[in-house]
Amino acid sequence: MAPRLLVLADPSDTRTRTEVIDVAVRIGYNVRCAPTLGEALEAAGVLVARARASLAAGGGDDVGGSMASSVPMECDAAQLCLQDQNNKFYDVVVAKLGAAPKSPRDDPLLSASGADLLRLIRLFHGGRRTFFLLCSSTASRDARARFSLFNDGIMHVPTGGGGGTGAVESGGCNMISDDPHAVAEALRKVAWVHGKKLSPVGKTFSCQWCGMEGLDEDALVEHCDLYHTNEPGRRRRHPPVRVDVHPVLLRSIDWGQIMGRPPSFGHCPICGDPSPHGLLRHLHNAHGPRGRGDLPSEFGHKPPRLHSYSLVVCIYEDRMLLVQERSSDGFWLPGGHVDPGEGLEAAALRETAEEAGVEVTLTGVLKVQYRPHESGESVRLRVIFMAQPKNLSEFPRCKTLPDYESCGAAWIKTEEIVAGAIPLRSPEPITWAKYLREEREVHSLGVLSNIEC
Ligand SMILES: [Zn+2]
Ligand SMILES: [Zn+2]
Structure with a gap:
């Protein structure tokens, strides 16, 4: 049984044919094309005449009165347009953004745009099991359009028998792209999950967001990563986008299914974990290849220990301040380990005073070096500062009294250092x-900031 793809676009369009249809056929999809919703209905074997008759019977915008009588027929039409002739749901729907051409009768069902269809898919029984891929360069590059199409799907709906209305959320696109490689990869992933459903390994589970059944552990993890990345979490920052839905489409809704939409922080269907940090994060990291340790997981490892160092290149005229290290180790830059609770700049000033006996002003940053240890257990951060003595009016004295920190310090001509004449x-x-003789770049101190923006 091949996965099924419905392409809501003109199949004679070159890009649609090469980037979607040909690719899908090679992967093994059973592909149908329908440039408009009307043709989608026909592709699904629905008698368009029946849909028209139903529309005529339903009248204009009156949702309440005629609802009971028109529900079965509208359900039929709405559901069938997303099922193939064998009455199976499409696994993937690919649509192009943009209003469909108006039909001569201005018939809302037959001239619905891709966005209308998206709403329809999301509102009827089982529609969230269909992967909805919107191919649009406009929408994929426009941040606001992208955000709203992903969140598209809160709408006013009649509630109960009292004639009131409530708001219902149904989700939006699964993916918006104009990148043929990404489209092909998504088609491959959906087909892979489809294949796993046919031959699952071990116990199977249902997706608690869309109700897809028969998924083994790996398939459930892959499915949730691909289909449900946008499920709202506990702390929802942005309300879902409100959309208008034509009353005819409203009548095709399976209310029970929609009202029962589970939150994204329920218990894990595999292990029952309450997943306080979100079900998606739990499934991704605690199960499937990451749960088995085949791939790196965000769970179960300690964060690396951070060792931070501040070093100072302090210049006065043509000389560099170097510390005479203990144990005849030679000369080196003033600097050292950043103490707990101390900032990088403060450590640079303190170490220069302790090791070289000079009060300095930091003037810039030469380098920031971040080097993780290959064991993954620790990481070294080094910041090399540029500095000058605070007092520039006379030749700055430096440390001569030996102590634990150093034997002392000296201002050494940079040409002697470069010539290798100094024991280092x-x-x-x-x-x-x-670096400095070549007048290479010195960065502003502003690149280091402890203020979060
Ligand atoms: Zn699902
Ligand atoms: Zn679990």
């Missing part, structure tokens, strides 16, 4: 002396 702990002072 490591060649790093040569690197920075050359």
